[in-house]
Amino acid sequence: MSQQRSTRDVLSRQVSAVCVSAVLACAPVFAAPTPADPDPIEVWLKKEFTQSTLTPEQQRQEMEWFRDAAKPFRGMVLYVVSERIDTHHYEANVLSKAFQDITGIEVVHEITGEDELLRKLLAQNQTGEPIYDAYVNDSDMIGTHYRNGEVVVLSDFMKAEGAAVTLPTLDLDDFIGLEFTTAPDGKLYQLPDLQFANLYWYRQDWFARPDFRARFKQKYGYELDVPVNWTAYEDIARFFTEDVKQIDGQTVWGHMDYGRTEPSLGWRISDSWLSMAGMGDIGLPNGLPVDDWGIRVDGCHPTGASVQRGGALDGPAANYAIRKFVDWFNFAPPEARRLNFTEAGNWVGEGQIAQQIFWYTAFVSQASQPGSPVMNEDGTPKWRIAPSPVGAYWDKGMKSGYQDAGSWTIPRSVPPERRKAAWLYAQFTVSRTVSLQKTLKGLTPIRKSDINSAVMTQRAPYLGGLVEFYRSRARNIWTPTGTNVPDYPNMAPLWWQHISKAVEGRQPVDQVMGNLATAMDNALLSLQKTSKSACAPRLNTPEPKEVWLNRPGSPKPPRDERPPGKTLPYQEAIRAWD
């Protein structure tokens, strides 16, 4: 190690010692190095990692293990990248510094958009250039990773070349999302770093107002409570937008969404929207043999997305899902069609939205800001999250919604020594020493021990139902994209490229979905010709739609798409999570 690096390490330790208590807003203060330099482990444990399910002594031992295991890699500079999410900002601005101070390994932890992250991973795989040592990549790509062999298989790595750098206290059984990052071959390809779900969000204070409850019941014949099905959601949306219209002089809306023509529109749909309508098959985590992208598999081989090939992407349930998505913009603010995921995320906090059927809990932190119109003076929220209502084609035993599991992923092109250093950093960010504090900052839990901790019990009343969700079995029923999708980076853009035509009114929904299904089939056909994977697509020969629609399971024939509306009181609604 160079003298320059040594001095820099000493300086950085002193900066950190001053800064850790208010890390994100801290101004560095510099002093000359002294012989009595504080132990960085001690500094970080006392000033930052004060909330942990480990005892201070256990934390110290864990950090000492990192310090010792990292010795061969001191002075190395790692490049990692993750999405623009609060949890990742905490990692980039705090955990990377702690890791450097304790191990001597510098980390350039970049934050970028999800779409760009996918392109970078694709670029690294295609060019072989050393762009990053590790990615926090959504587990939605598990079907791609296990088929193309371009990422390190972590379960193999931990047993072999990575054994010496695998944290003895990693405790994989403590992770809640391992099934999302485990492929059909039983191997672990990615390590969960954060998780958040997509749930129903609503203004409990407005729903509790006697005048609104009476008006709603008089008009619709049932109680204004948590909607269980899409009919009730639609009725409530219409009620607030067309009947209530204003609360305390402010215009209010019964629905919120986003529809701008860009990649986040694709994720709005591919993140389980069609399965919430009921398009796929029964079975967890994704429906088998037809999943939440409408892709059928035979064994591990995708056989088609169109109904003619046994898929469901242009079937009645999928068309119904997109029709509702488009129609409900009539109940949302006029701006909604022009917003993207990030821009729409802030809207519920402004106090004009009554409910949102598709709301990522990654925004809980933003919606809980003190002084916000949606917060009470005592710091409790005026809103709640509850199980998402489901569509007319949904059957018991199906997944109920989406969960994002951003997970550490190491490209196979990363040289062996750098893989080990990257694995150390990945484990550091999910170690029990830091994970509870990280969870409190970003509210994206990954460990059972954190979720069940006394600290989270104390925070529960302030988080609108998030803790209850993660303590229930629901965390296994809200699931990411599964293994039926064989080439996520190249197939994902098809969603927004086609769905945008329906949102903009350029094509009727049925035509859009027919074209989308054909495009998906073509992508699968292309892979069938080029993929060397043992689980490559093998497309079914097209048959008349009626043949498939009359067979059991998905694709499903037409149903009554407007059954009676049904709602449940909040406490009963969340029993679905028990």
Add this chain to the structure above:
Amino acid sequence: MGLKIAVTLAILPALLATVEPALANEPDRPGAITALAYVDPPFMDTDGIHQRGIAIDIARELFTRAQIPYNLIFVPPKRANTFATSSPGNCVIATARSQEREAQLAWIGPFLITRHAFYRNSNSPIRVQALSDSSEYRVGTFLGSGTEEYLEGMGMTVDQAPSNDLNLKKLALGRIDLWASDTVSASLLIRETQAPVVMEKAFLTTLREMACHPATPPETLDRMRETLKSMYQDGTVRKLYGNYLGPGVKWLDIR
């Protein structure tokens, strides 16, 4: 001597070796592409006669290998993007791919892979361990570099200069504390001026891609994509970068 001229002279040996490929300047041939570049040294540059730069060399090699006739012209950046969006047959050589423009263009990439870092005076006590540390300092960027948008999006205030070399002067005069630049340009400028400036912390990696009008024939796009991929895999792109960087200056391997 202006810094830009100094950099240009530094890369002159690479430029003198440039021979116009046979497929160049054939805008009238069927299927010809008008490749639009803009001044952004050392990636794209022109003195009105010669066209040079890393991206220019990659483009020439790509069109030649893919056997696609082309005509390479320099225009202002905004005009390049407008032409590519509105007129079939036009491609911007290397531009940032964004979610907002994703739907308007057809993309071939990665054309340029670029690291960006903070630089400081070598005697400065400033240390940046993470991006948020830089928020307390006056950070200089240059207009159109793409980093100012990123840094502002991260809640930072940046001081924009019309060209990158001016930031080196501002750093020397103490008008900025940190200079945010791509590592290729910064390394070349520091080397040419012998300025006592050191890299403090990398903070961003960007990809730039060739962006073509969406009506470009799919087979042409596929051919360009496959050719570019092969240029990475056989080391051609790395070699083209090396022609400009010279000894001691690294591209992605700034570890």
